Amino acid sequence: MTSTTATAPEAAPFRLFDLAVLRTRRLGPSILRITLGGPGAEGFSSGGRDQSLSVLLPRPGQREPVAPAGGSGTWTGKWRALPEDVRTVARSYTVRAQRLRADGSTEVDLDFVLHGDGGPASRWAMTAAPGDRLKVLGPTVADNAAVRFRPPAHTDWVLIRADETALPAAAAALERLPTGLPARVWLEVPHTEDRQALNTAAKARISWLVRNEGAVCDVEAVRAAELPGGTPYAWIAGEASGVRALHHHLVRERGFEPARVTSAAYWRRGLSAEQAREVEAKTQTQT
Structure with a gap:
């Protein structure tokens, strides 16, 4: 399977943002929108379209996710070095929208699919309330490599x-x-x-x-x-x-x-996010 885009930028800076739940809204039986913001959102810059980021969720019993500091270039290794029963659960999500409010603050909408299997992201989303905290590894510039929807020139x-x-x-x-x-x-x-x-x-x-x-x-x-x-x-x-x-x-x-x-x-059908990452890593090693 080929994944291509028009000319993409060099990998842009990503860093951890400490965000708070501002409000939640049910969009349908399967989809819940959670709006995030707070002082920790300063500097967040979504490129729109299919802008992806990593959501870092607290484990049961944690008030906030346990995650190392650093940008995307150093964060992953530090995260993997933490004990598995302590380190935060990481999931990839798309930014549905980013808004700059009149007071200068930033709001970010993420839409969570409420899976019947009750995965960690679904469980967190269903109980999320204003004031709850989480971290995201997100972009600091709009034209970043995590935006892949890029129609080439001369698209009819x-x-x-x-x-x-x-x-x-x-x-x-x-x-x-x-x-x-x-x-x-x-x-x-x-x-x-x-x-x-x-x-x-x-x-x-x-x-x-x-x-x-x-x-x-x-x-x-x-x-x-x-x-x-x-x-x-x-x-x-x-x-x-x-x-x-x-x-x-x-x-x-x-x-x-x-x-x-x-x-x-x-x-991937039948696999957790962790299992899917293992399959992807093995595939890349074999190729």
């Missing part, structure tokens, strides 16, 4: 395919598309009530694939579609096997140039 239309874990990224990317740019969009969610009103100036045709309504949610949903002519750019994200299958369809069957397809596996 855009294809977006995302499941609920990638919905915040897809929604943020739609908001940044140029006025009138054609877009074909497939968004998969568990329940009818998980659908959201989306803002975009693009000429977007959005198809909601709702699993509890029996929608066809695999690659067949795109395979059956008549796509626009011209030069495309595709961004596909979500469960690894589905992303891989759709990438194959677009490149091998539809003839998309690999350099015009960005693929992002946000999770």
Whole structure:
């Protein structure tokens, strides 16, 4: 599976931000929005679109997550050196939105998917309340290497395919598309009530694939579609096997140039985040 973008910047600085929960809002049965901020948010700079960061969650019994200081270049090694039963739980999330308020303070929205398996992020999110604290390893400049949605020059239309874990990224990317740019969009969610009103100036045709309504949610949903002519750019994200299958369809069957397809596996079916990282590390070692 190839993951490519237009010319990306050099790796930009990332650092730890100490954030507080300001408020929470349920967006549907499966999705909870948590707004973070406080004095520790100063200097946070999201690039929008599919801006990713690492959320560091406290373990049960901890008031705050235990994490070493440092930027992205030194933090990971220090974090791994901590005892496993002490170090914070790390999960990757997308910034849904960042706002600068009239008083100069910053707010950051993160949308949490409430998984039925009760993973650590879901458990934390469901009990989060104003004043609760967590840390994020986030960007300090907007044009950073953790933004991967980058349509190349001379793109005539855009294809977006995302499941609920990638919905915040897809929604943020739609908001940044140029006025009138054609877009074909497939968004998969568990329940009818998980659908959201989306803002975009693009000429977007959005198809909601709702699993509890029996929608066809695999690659067949795109395979059956008549796509626009011209030069495309595709961004596909979500469960690894589905992303891989759709990438194959677009490149091998539809003839998309690999350099015009960005693929992002946000999770792997049947594996925890830790197990998925181990699989990815073994794969990289073997290749």
